[in-house]
Amino acid sequence: MPCCSQMTRLLARRGGGRWAAASRIGGIREFAAFEGSPPAIVHKRGIDILHDPWFNKGTGFSMTERDRLDLRGLLPPNVMTSEQQIQRFMVDLERWKKSARDGPTDTTSLAMWRILNRLHDRNETMYYKVLIENIEDYAPIVYTPTVGLVCQKFSGLYRRPRGMYFSAEDRGEMMSMVYNWPAEQVDMIVVTDGSRILGLGDLGVHGIGIAIGKLDLYVAAAGINPQRVLPVMIDVGTNNEKLLHDPMYLGLQQHRLEGEEYLSVIDEFMDAVFTRWPQVIVQFEDFQTKWASKLLQRYRNTYRMFNDDVQGTAGVAIAGLLGAVRAQGRPMLDFTKQKIVVAGAGSAGIGVVSTASKTMERMLGNTESAFESARSQFWVVDASGLLTEERKNIDPDARPYAKSLKEVSRYGLQEGASLIEVVKKVRPDVLLGLSAVGGLFSTEVLECLKDSTSSRPAIFAMSNPTKNAECTPAQAFSVLGPNIIFASGSPFNDVNLGDGQVGHCNQGNNMYLFPGIGLGTLLSGARIISDGMLQAAAESLAGYMTEEDVQQGIIYPSISRIRDITKEIAAAVVTEAVKEDLAEGYRGMSARELQRMSKAEIASFVEKNMWKPIYPNLVFQKL
Structure with missing residues (x-):
């Protein structure tokens, strides 16, 4: 033997x-x-x-x-x-699905999550087979919006360990702790510190639910081997007073570490995981604004990592914005002329503005004048109103997009102008919401869009979960009529407008992009994840839709096609990594062999390396 x-x-x-x-x-x-x-x-x-x-x-x-x-x-x-096993399993699940069709509630959503979670606990292959074959139905259960409920109730729902927990109490021990995980190879880690879970705020150790849900989508959409994924929670305390005094809370009951103490914990974690698994990819998820961009800049040129809230959200938004230009019947180059009002100046909002601005700059030739021209197209509004150069203590990441006095005076505006005032005076082509403030796009705000300079204005209500959406598609179509483009971050049903007309609700979910970014990075063996690779992913998603689709106002594809979408995006990421000379190959496939592959061969290579249940x-x- x-x-x-x-x-x-x-x-x-x-x-x-x-x-x-x-x-x-x-x-x-x-x-x-x-x-x-x-x-x-x-x-x-x-x-x-x-x-x-x-x-x-x-x-x-x-x-x-x-x-x-x-x-x-x-x-x-x-x-x-x-197939017979799935039929038996689905009997119980279908009962709750019927209830959800009549109007999903927290009770029905959590019941379906519990049923799926129990299957995950006992039979992973069958779990992922059910998820892949019913991804449109169950992605909202294993991820947003239901994952928000799960995180809020995590201490009561916790039954068995899944993933790893590194805490402030583990300082000095992480290098040895990482060897407690039984897998000799890990391809993908999703890590959170629980400080800004969706739009729910600081949920502390409960945030592990986000990492688990994201990795379920990595397996289902990208075919990452489920034995090679690792959800991670870094517990540095919580500033949520309710959790600090909850005897059932499972995390550290102390206030969050700050400054160098905080950074030392994250540094030690990164050093530990990349020492054991040098080829791993780490996705940062739901870190509060003040740390999200700082940690991204700290690690992105050293490690294979990216921040989905900053870069993934931006990529999905860019794909949607490019699709909106097509849906308006204009050439793609006209994206550089779009006036965009952005509600929200957090990591997601500024991440989108920065990426969109860079896309415009590339279209205009990457000159100094191109930068100024691109920057002038964005009007950023936060909780204090319109962001201008007069603002005190302005965030460094937001400073390039603060309006000058000359710019605002031309429109009859000033520092701190309200969202209604800005929309009324600027008359934007696009109203983009990344504020996490439910209902922010009120009837009054939407009414102002009737005077948009575009004949088909676009509304992107991108905040998650559902209750934090800036408006619903029903509200937008009822105020503005059928001739708009609507996208949201959470799933909503299309709107029946009568006379056979349908108001399409496009879900601009990050799950369109991050699985392909991760898979493409893995299969290329890229040393880092570059801006070019992220841009290639966004452009691939934007180009996935047919002209007939976009003219109907459909700017994102059906989630049911997510494996095919991910394959296309991953192939684009591999191609870009090779072009930028970042690719180092994957297992038996060398960088030189990747360089010789045609576009079709790269797509075939990607598909062959997608795990199947x-x-x-x-x-x-x-x-």
């Missing part, structure tokens, strides 16, 4: 690259599921296999497997196909 390493090499040779075993995880071997894969070797059997969600098949174990894994008598005798044929082997 060959030893473990010999068996692994044997399987690799026989599988021609499409093989099952890669590295040991807690006494078993991880598998990458592809059609026709050789058997996966496991080092446990009997009841231990049934309690392992990575390898448990439940009633799907064949009789041969039951014999060799000591499972006879431990399962009902009828062997079921995965297929039960492997399990073979037991003693350690």
Whole structure:
């Protein structure tokens, strides 16, 4: 009998690259599921296999497997196909889905989340098969908006560990702690400090739910191997007084670390994970504004990392803005002429403005005059009103977009002018909301858009969760009629406008982009994630829609096509990484081989490396 390493090499040779075993995880071997894969070797059997969600098949174990894994008598005798298993599982879920169709409530959404979570706990392959095949229905359950509810109630919902927790109490220990995670290779980490969860604020350790939900989408949309993902919570305390006095709260009950103390914790974490897994990609998620951009600039040129709130949100918004130009029947170059009022000057808002400005600059030739021209197209309004150079203590990231007195006086405005005043006087082509203030786009604000210089103004109400959306599509269409473009961050139904007309609600969710950015970075082996790679991702998404779609006001594709969308975006990211000479290759694929690939070959390479939820044929082997 060959030893473990010999068996692994044997399987690799026989599988021609499409093989099952890669590295040991807690006494078993991880598998990458592809059609026709050789058997996966496991080092446990009997009841231990049934309690392992990575390898448990439940009633799907064949009789041969039951014999060799000591499972006879431990399962009902009828062997079921995965399709039959899903049918049985869906009975309970469908009951709650029907209730949700009548009008989703917190109760129905949490009930569906609990059912899916229990499946995740016992059978990961089946969980992801259900999620992939029903992504449009269940993405809102495993991620936004339901994940917001889950985070708020996390201490009461917590049942079993998923992911890792690094806290302020672990300073000096993180380098050894990271080896407690059983996977020898991790491809993707999503990390949060819980300081700004969606639009819900500081939820402390409860924020781990965001990282878990994002990684579910990485697996479902991008085909990242679920055994190679790691959700992480960095607990540096909380300033949420309710949690500080809640005896059931699971995190540190102390106020948040600040300044150099805070940075030292994040630095130690980054050093630890990249020491153990040098090729890992780290996505920062829901860090409060004052740290989001600072940490991005601190690490982005050293580590393979990005911030989804800053860069992902910006990319999705850019794709939508470019689509809106197309929907207005104008050439793409006219994006440089769009007047855009932005409500919200946090990390997401300024991230969008910065990225959109850079896109305009590139279109205009990247000159000094191009920068000034692009900057002049944005009017940023925060809680204190219009942002101008007169503002005291202005955030450094927002300063380039503060209006000069000359600019505002030309429109009859001044520092601190209200959103209504700005929309009325500027008459923008686009009203973009990233404020996290539900209902901010009131009837009065929307009425002002009737005087827009565009014949088809665009409203982007991008804040999450649903209750924080600046307005609903029903409100926008009822005030402005059918000739608008509407997008939101959370899912809303299309609006029936009568006479066969439909007001399309486009969900500009970050899930369109971040899975493709992560997958493309992974498969290219890029040293860092560059602005060019992010821009390529956004342009790929913008170009995905047909001309017929955009003329109907549809600027984002259906979530049901997310795997195909992600494949296209990942291929664009790989291509850009190669073009910028950042690619270093992926496993057996060298950078030189990637350089020689055609566009079609890169797309095929991406698709072949997307994990699929297929039960492997399990073979037991003693350690």
